[in-house]
Amino acid sequence: xxxxxxxxxxxxxxxxxxxxxxxxxxxxxxxxxxxxxxxxxxxxxxxxxxxxxxxxxxxxxxxxxxxxxxxxxxxxxxxxxxxxxxxxxxxxxxxxxxxxxxxxxxxxxxxxxxxxxxxxxxxxxxxxxxxxxxxxxxxxxxxxx
Amino acid sequence: xxxxxxxxxxxxxxxxxxxxxxxxxxxxxxxxxxxxxxxxxxxxxxxxxxxxxxxxxxxxxxxxxxxxxxxxxxxxxxxxxxxxxxxxxxxxxxxxxxxxxxxxxxxxxxxxxxxxxxxxxxxxxxxxxxxxxxxxxxxxxxxxxxxxxxxxxxxxxxxxxxxxxxxxxxxxxxxxxxxxxxxxxxxxxxxxxxxxxxxxxxxxxxxxxxxxxxxxxxxxxxxxxxxxxxxxxxxxxxxxxxxxxxxxxxxxxxxxxxxxxxxxxxxxxxxxxxxxxxxxxxxxxxxxxxxxxxxxxxxxxxxxxxxxxxxxxxxxxxxxxxxxxxxxxxxxxxxxxxxxxxxxxxxxxxxxxxxxxxxxxxxxxxxxxxxxxxxxxxxxxxxxxxxxxxxxxxxxxxxxxxxxxxxxxxxxxxxxxxxxxxxxxxxxxxxxxxxxxxxxxxxxxxxxxxxxxxxxxxxxxxxxxxxxxxxxxxxxxxxxxxxxxxxxxxxxxxxxxxxxxxxxxxxxxxxxxxxxxxxxxxxxxxxxxxxxxxxxxxxxxxxxxxxxxxxxxxxxxxxxxxxxxxxxxxxxxxxxxxxxxxxxxxxxxxxxxxxxxxxxxxxxxxxxxxxxxxxxxxxxxxxxxxxxxxxxxxxxxxxxxxxxxxxxxxxxxxxxxxxxxxxxxxxxxxxxxxxxxxxxxxxxxxxxxxxxxxxxxxxxxxxxxxxxxxxxxxxxxxxxxxxxxxxxxxxxxxxxxxxxxxxxxxxxxxxxxxxxxxxxxxxxxxxxxxxxxxxxxxxxxxxxxxxxxxxxxxxxx
Numbered sequence: 015x016x017x018x019x020x021x022x023x024x025x026x027x028x029x030x031x032x033x034x035x036x037x038x039x040x041x042x043x044x045x046x047x048x049x050x051x052x053x054x055x056x057x058x059x060x061x062x063x064x065x066x067x068x069x070x071x072x073x074x075x076x077x078x079x080x081x082x083x084x085x086x087x088x089x090x091x092x093x094x095x096x097x098x099x100x101x102x103x104x105x106x107x108x109x110x111x112x113x114x115x116x117x118x119x120x121x122x123x124x125x126x127x128x129x130x131x132x133x134x135x136x137x138x139x140x141x142x143x144x145x146x147x148x149x150x151x152x153x154x155x156x157x158x159x
Numbered sequence: 160x161x162x163x164x165x166x167x168x169x170x171x172x173x174x175x176x177x178x179x180x181x182x183x184x185x186x187x188x189x190x191x192x193x194x195x196x197x198x199x200x201x202x203x204x205x206x207x208x209x210x211x212x213x214x215x216x217x218x219x220x221x222x223x224x225x226x227x228x229x230x231x232x233x234x235x236x237x238x239x240x241x242x243x244x245x246x247x248x249x250x251x252x253x254x255x256x257x258x259x260x261x262x263x264x265x266x267x268x269x270x271x272x273x274x275x276x277x278x279x280x281x282x283x284x285x286x287x288x289x290x291x292x293x294x295x296x297x298x299x300x301x302x303x304x305x306x307x308x309x310x311x312x313x314x315x316x317x318x319x320x321x322x323x324x325x326x327x328x329x330x331x332x333x334x335x336x337x338x339x340x341x342x343x344x345x346x347x348x349x350x351x352x353x354x355x356x357x358x359x360x361x362x363x364x365x366x367x368x369x370x371x372x373x374x375x376x377x378x379x380x381x382x383x384x385x386x387x388x389x390x391x392x393x394x395x396x397x398x399x400x401x402x403x404x405x406x407x408x409x410x411x412x413x414x415x416x417x418x419x420x421x422x423x424x425x426x427x428x429x430x431x432x433x434x435x436x437x438x439x440x441x442x443x444x445x446x447x448x449x450x451x452x453x454x455x456x457x458x459x460x461x462x463x464x465x466x467x468x469x470x471x472x473x474x475x476x477x478x479x480x481x482x483x484x485x486x487x488x489x490x491x492x493x494x495x496x497x498x499x500x501x502x503x504x505x506x507x508x509x510x511x512x513x514x515x516x517x518x519x520x521x522x523x524x525x526x527x528x529x530x531x532x533x534x535x536x537x538x539x540x541x542x543x544x545x546x547x548x549x550x551x552x553x554x555x556x557x558x559x560x561x562x563x564x565x566x567x568x569x570x571x572x573x574x575x576x577x578x579x580x581x582x583x584x585x586x587x588x589x590x591x592x593x594x595x596x597x598x599x600x601x602x603x604x605x606x607x608x609x610x611x612x613x614x615x616x617x618x619x620x621x622x623x624x625x626x627x628x629x630x631x632x633x634x635x636x637x638x639x640x641x642x643x644x645x646x647x648x649x650x651x652x653x654x655x656x657x658x659x660x661x662x663x664x665x666x667x668x669x670x671x672x673x674x675x676x677x678x679x680x681x682x683x684x685x686x687x688x689x690x691x692x693x694x695x696x697x698x699x700x701x702x703x704x705x706x707x708x709x710x711x712x713x714x715x716x717x718x719x720x721x722x723x724x725x726x727x728x729x730x731x732x733x734x735x736x737x738x739x740x741x742x743x744x745x746x747x748x749x750x751x752x753x754x755x756x757x758x759x760x761x762x763x764x765x766x767x768x769x770x771x772x773x774x775x776x777x778x779x780x781x782x783x784x785x786x787x788x789x790x791x792x793x794x795x796x797x798x799x800x801x802x803x804x805x806x807x808x809x810x811x812x813x814x815x816x817x818x819x820x821x822x823x824x825x826x827x828x829x830x831x832x833x834x835x836x837x838x839x840x841x842x843x844x845x846x847x848x849x850x851x852x853x854x855x856x857x858x859x860x861x862x863x864x865x866x867x868x869x870x871x872x873x874x875x876x877x878x879x880x881x882x883x884x885x886x887x888x889x890x891x892x893x894x895x896x897x898x899x900x901x902x903x904x905x906x907x908x909x910x911x912x913x914x915x916x917x918x919x920x921x922x923x924x925x926x927x928x929x930x931x932x933x934x935x936x937x938x939x940x941x942x943x944x945x946x947x948x949x950x951x952x953x954x955x956x
Contacts (some may be wrong), residue, residue: 049673050672051619051672052671066676134503152666
């Protein structure tokens, strides 16, 4: 049943579906602590329940300009390789069961999206990209170099 | 049953390692009764435990060894090398039995007649009977058992210990967050009080848990004597081995990480470092070489030193070796400094031995030693004296997870710096710092020592926060490793805290600037700076070697000029008053949290680091969270003087209006047209100096007669008072006391109170009226005080 549970959110100006088992929680953040000299997609650090999380700006990962963190903005907390990260979300829409199967991505995506999208899924008459949060943690190699 | 067996095995392994070391020490000094007793006790313990677990072979072996040792203790047998070797053989057999026990769970079949028989062989050759062990007061079994109880302890599986540690670390972090929430919510006093109690016990628990993980470094040293003995015998070398500092404690995890490097270094010392006997004789050294292993704690670091008196390293031989091993090219070799030549031994693929021996050539090179140490934040340092020996110093942090960190501010946010690498903290405006800009770079000269100056904002690629007070800018002298140091300029120093360090996300660690993250009480994550990484990022050569010592003629002249012109530090007190103090008496300006201040026996004290200093404050300072303290230093003791802010450093004007009486204020000077009170450090130190006020001696009473125009009262009396006299004038009297001395002006009418009170006469003119004029010019301070002193002393005798 868990496999069918998705978080529908708007990240990097796009509606996407995230598999719920990849997600730890959704929380709001205050002002993050800036990390000087960090890669551009690192929006800062913030503490949650005695843990320090690294805030990721998906805009930068996709190739868009960075956006400032608004206090109270909601973030999607994920654990990747024993480290805690949070993806800045433009909006959190819903958590819902989607019975439709995940299908192969058809059509040409922007390179940034092509890297993070695993599949597509049909939900309430719209196609959504299914993205893997862990793909947002690292920048594309070419870009980081 | 399995648990019991595991405990037995763990304990026995420990005992055997210890017994091996003790035996070697005993062999070197058979008269050492304490060692013999210790070995006996250890063997006795194994016998006791094994009997309980019904391990007949172990029992028989330990019984035989115990028996032989007991004969020695009772004086029936002389200790010699044969006996020691036989006992060592038993210990080896016990070790192999234990290994078998550990893997199969039961004692293997076998015959130990050979090793037990070896014990019975009494060396018939005329043993040197020089030091027969006196058969005195052999402790009974009961006494030995009682002694055992004291070092009995519980064994805990390591993973459990680690999980307790992680748990406590999480509790500390949760407490910090809770403390912040509590502050923000403005909770009731009773809630805060009970939280504080909880907080205290958590702090106590954290301490105990850290201690649980600590082990005496003895444990690390215990297998070494045996290794040295066996190796020395293999090579036909004579080695005296000694250890010291075994009581130093180290985190268990760190211990694991330095065990192999340490053994490797000791092996190397015997194999490569120490010469063969004939070489030693040729070099004019004693036949017996010495290897010392010592440990000591310095701050948050442990220093382990392995010193040998062998041939040391030969830089040229190292280079030749490195070239032939294709570690470096010939061209590269030419450019090496002597130090770099030595450090060739840390290159992968390098081995100093002409041939790989069975002992040292075990695939572990010094490169692995270095890598292992660096993995845990340690450093390896070589101190080479070619032909006379080599000392290898390992420096490792005491614990991995909780460190003492200095919080600094830059670009409007906080960063932590490991306290262990901070050498000194100075204000940028301090008199002892000079900052030069040359060729785009900056250089800080602190007390004629030069450091490359790095600005933290620049390193991090941030702009300087304009809101920061430039006066607060501080310079931290950082020493990331031996032989390297630099000055780091930050916007302000905040305080220092015990910090729980967690690794940061890989992409943050990849910047090379940070060593981790931590969560202090305020709930805002703070990045721990990687002091070594900052240096690498700056691309500055921070090597201390070859720095121009600023003792050039120009600097010397400058220093001489500075000495002549005393400088004055102007500061604002909490009351808003501007005062000044000679800069030379100030050691540094310290900013401490208000919590570092406390009251003890009516005196305010400050805790700075691990020292407690007296603070000059009439009342307990309240208000801001951080208090700035001037640290006054007289070469022996330190006194802290709380201030609100440092204003400026100016030249001390020549004209000082002295104060009436000795006290806090020595006088008044005009700075920029404004009067500034000058603090008298002499008086201040006197107040706190010895920790107790000097006994008040009876101050002589001085009478000023006939002071019609008030000169004596207004001009003379303050001088007298400050010289330690009590003063009465005219017809005043002090009840029950006769004046010790009286003063009058020649021009005035003299009316002595009593003829037997010594009189000092003062005149208004500089010149004396005649040869028999014994009066003193009234402004001749020295002569006046001298006259008073002799008259008072004369009257007293």
